Amino acid sequence: MSQPVLACAELFRFEDDVPQLLGSECSDCGETYFPAAAGCTRCLSPHMKPREFGRRGTLWSWTIQAFLPKAPYDSGETADTFKPYGVGYVEMDCGLKVESRLTVAHPEALRIGMPLELTLIPYRVGADGAQTFTFAFQPAMPAEQGAEHG
Amino acid sequence: MADDVAIIGIGLHPFGRHDSLTGRAQGAHALRAALKDAGVSWDAVGVAYGGSHDAGNADALCNDLGLTGLPFINVANGCATGGSALASAVAAIRSGMAEIAVAVGFDKHPRGAFNPHPRDWGLPDWYGETGLMLTTQFFALKTRRYMHEHGISEASLVRVAQRAFRNGALNPNAWRQREMSYEEIADSAPVNLPLRQYMFCNPAEGGAALVLCPASIAKRFQPKPVIVKAAVVRTRHHGSFEVFSPALAAEQAPSPTVTASRAAFEQAGVGPRDIDVLQIQDTDSGSEIIHIAENGFCEHGAQELLLRSGDTEIGGRLPINTDGGCLANGEPIGASGLRQVIEICTQLRQEAGRRQVPGHPRLGYTHVYGAPGVSGVTILQR
Numbered sequence: 001m002s003q004p005v006l007a008c009a010e011l012f013r014f015e016d017d018v019p020q021l022l023g024s025e026c027s028d029c030g031e032t033y034f035p036a037a038a039g040c041t042r043c044l045s046p047h048m049k050p051r052e053f054g055r056r057g058t059l060w061s062w063t064i065q066a067f068l069p070k071a072p073y074d075s076g077e078t079a080d081t082f083k084p085y086g087v088g089y090v091e092m093d094c095g096l097k098v099e100s101r102l103t104v105a106h107p108e109a110l111r112i113g114m115p116l117e118l119t120l121i122p123y124r125v126g127a128d129g130a131q132t133f134t135f136a137f138q139p140a141m142p143a144e145q146g147a148e149h150g
Numbered sequence: 151m152a153d154d155v156a157i158i159g160i161g162l163h164p165f166g167r168h169d170s171l172t173g174r175a176q177g178a179h180a181l182r183a184a185l186k187d188a189g190v191s192w193d194a195v196g197v198a199y200g201g202s203h204d205a206g207n208a209d210a211l212c213n214d215l216g217l218t219g220l221p222f223i224n225v226a227n228g229c230a231t232g233g234s235a236l237a238s239a240v241a242a243i244r245s246g247m248a249e250i251a252v253a254v255g256f257d258k259h260p261r262g263a264f265n266p267h268p269r270d271w272g273l274p275d276w277y278g279e280t281g282l283m284l285t286t287q288f289f290a291l292k293t294r295r296y297m298h299e300h301g302i303s304e305a306s307l308v309r310v311a312q313r314a315f316r317n318g319a320l321n322p323n324a325w326r327q328r329e330m331s332y333e334e335i336a337d338s339a340p341v342n343l344p345l346r347q348y349m350f351c352n353p354a355e356g357g358a359a360l361v362l363c364p365a366s367i368a369k370r371f372q373p374k375p376v377i378v379k380a381a382v383v384r385t386r387h388h389g390s391f392e393v394f395s396p397a398l399a400a401e402q403a404p405s406p407t408v409t410a411s412r413a414a415f416e417q418a419g420v421g422p423r424d425i426d427v428l429q430i431q432d433t434d435s436g437s438e439i440i441h442i443a444e445n446g447f448c449e450h451g452a453q454e455l456l457l458r459s460g461d462t463e464i465g466g467r468l469p470i471n472t473d474g475g476c477l478a479n480g481e482p483i484g485a486s487g488l489r490q491v492i493e494i495c496t497q498l499r500q501e502a503g504r505r506q507v508p509g510h511p512r513l514g515y516t517h518v519y520g521a522p523g524v525s526g527v528t529i530l531q532r
Contacts, residue, residue: 008276023397031388034397035274042388042399060398061298063290063342065281070265072278087287087342089295095400099282099291107343112298123280134280 004120004133011035011135013052019118019135021098025051032096053092055118056140060097062088062110075124085123090116090137103138115140155240156368156375157530159188159361160492163256165354165479166325173205173355173482177256178214180357180485184252188361188371193218195361196248199235201225202484205258205355229431230383231255232358232487233518233526237381239362249367253360257482259353271394271522285433285521286350288393290342293436295391297344300451302439304336304344309457310435311335311349311477317464318478320505325354326478349435354480358488374499379418379513379529384410386523393521407444407517410525414515415446418529422446425529426511427497428468429490431519432475442470445517445527469507472497487518487526498532 006012011034012019023034028045034053039046068082077083086102088110103121104110117140122131161183163176177200185192192215200208201224209222227234232255239251264285268278277283296302312335318324330348338347361371368375386392389403415421422445430445432438439457443450447468456462462470473479473493476486494514496502514530 007280008274011276031399061291061295063287063294063344064340065284065287065342066340069281069284070262072265072267072275072283073281074279075281085281087282087291089291089398097398097400099396099398101280101282112295134276 005131006120007123007132007134018055019120020055021053021092021118021135023051023053023096024048032094034096034098053094053096053098057090057092057098057116057137059110059112059114059116060089060091061112062086062102064105064107076126086110088137101134101136103136109139153244154365155243155362155378156365156372157360157378157491157495158363158368158372158375159184159186159190160495161185161187161359162323162489162492163357164323164325165356165482165485165489168355171355173202173256173258173357174210174214176258176355176357177202177205177208177211177254177359177485178357180256181211181215181252181254181359184359184361190250190361190371192216195220195250195252197239197242198222198252198254199225199238200252200254201227201231201235202255202257203228203231203259205256205484208254208256208484211254227383227524228522229481229483229520230487230518230524230526231484232489232491233381233528234383236360236488236491236528237383237526239360240378240381243362243364249363251362253362253488254358255484255488256357257484258355259482261353264353266394266521273394273396277396282396283394284342285393286342286345289434289437290345292391292440293434294344296436296440302451302454306439306454306457307344307349307435308332308335310432310438313463314432314471314475314477317472317505318474321473321478324474324478325480326474345434345436351433351476352480354482356480356482356485356489358485358492360488360491374532376495376498377531379420379531380414381528382410382414382417383524383526384413390523392523405444406523406525407441407519410527411445411517414527414529420513420529425513425515426509427472427494427507428470428515428517429475429493430470430517432471432477433481435477437519438470438475441517441519445515464505464507472502472505472507483520487516490516490518491528491530494530498530
């Protein structure tokens, strides 16, 4: 599959078709940042280096976006076509919690601590049918399996 | 204290929806009312701090009140605009810059949730475009985590809203003056679960103004001056859980509310147990619950019992948001923090009518919180 059109291409490194989340790390104190930061807000160091966070985490908090956000949200939906979506903070191995859309939007299917993995979802469909993708976390498979986007 | 500052005039334009009035007109109404309350004319005011988020420059009030040449500083500090204006006015009087100062705020927001633009907040475009930059999401995410960590039930979220509307029904200036049943709130439409429609305040319109002077001369103007024992503003630290955060640090730090509150108590030389009546930022039910503990009024998790026992009601030992708070008054950003101060002054002056806290309260407290992580706290004494 060809690379999808991304709203935020700088956030990923692709391993085959599988996205890995990218950010940065302070070279002096080791604090991690997503997205990549220009400087460290903890120790005030300007020295940062890229850092990869992988693609697996656990759900740290969640909500369901039940109404159509105003601009700058640009999904192309209307109040009539809008589908609620899940939003959560996902705790990565390093302890950083990344805010993300969730592929699940049902309260019964979400619980704090559940394992999740990174995927890409089309959040916008243009008038010409072209899709734009963003990142999301989905419930992780019992065994480690590659998540396909699209 | 020799350099204490007093509030000698309070003025409010009721919050709500006022289609025929500009935000500025509501600010001018509030300012005129505050000046009248203080018995001070506009040309006696030595410095003014004012703000509005969506209704133009506060300085434009001079076109209504009079072009006296005074230094008028426009304040833009999100939801903490009013608190920042007040803290600045207090500092100006203490420094000797002016004898009489004004803090004023007004606003008029479009209906529906705020729609901030990522670049204004130092954030990438995708954060807004992909639907992550909503204040309501933040409140819900922080509330959900807090409930999980501290054993807060959904019933507590309902109780906060119920009390707000119950108090609003006693307040002739409130926007929402109708009591709501437990079920009506608990069954209202999900907005950002766990928060539902009647657990959120709405952006609104209104104006609020204060006139201040050195406490030593306050009784010349006002038989019931209110002393500002502390007026503190603090911003976020690295690691605190704030609105508009694409990620949270591995190690969490206390919110700016905690630091502002501690500094205010220290300045005032009192503690949470000394406070008789308080205003706690209630953009939503969850935030109020979190803020009660962050401001030091109970341990984390103890809100559950506090709310169930009635302690936070007007007749309780810790009366919170006696005018209905943001939930019953709505939130015109520029004016909201000053509305809190005005309600505490009204309570300390024994002028709160049907919602008056019994026992002649002596010390009051206000707390405001807003994007991107700024808190303002005041401690007020009759």
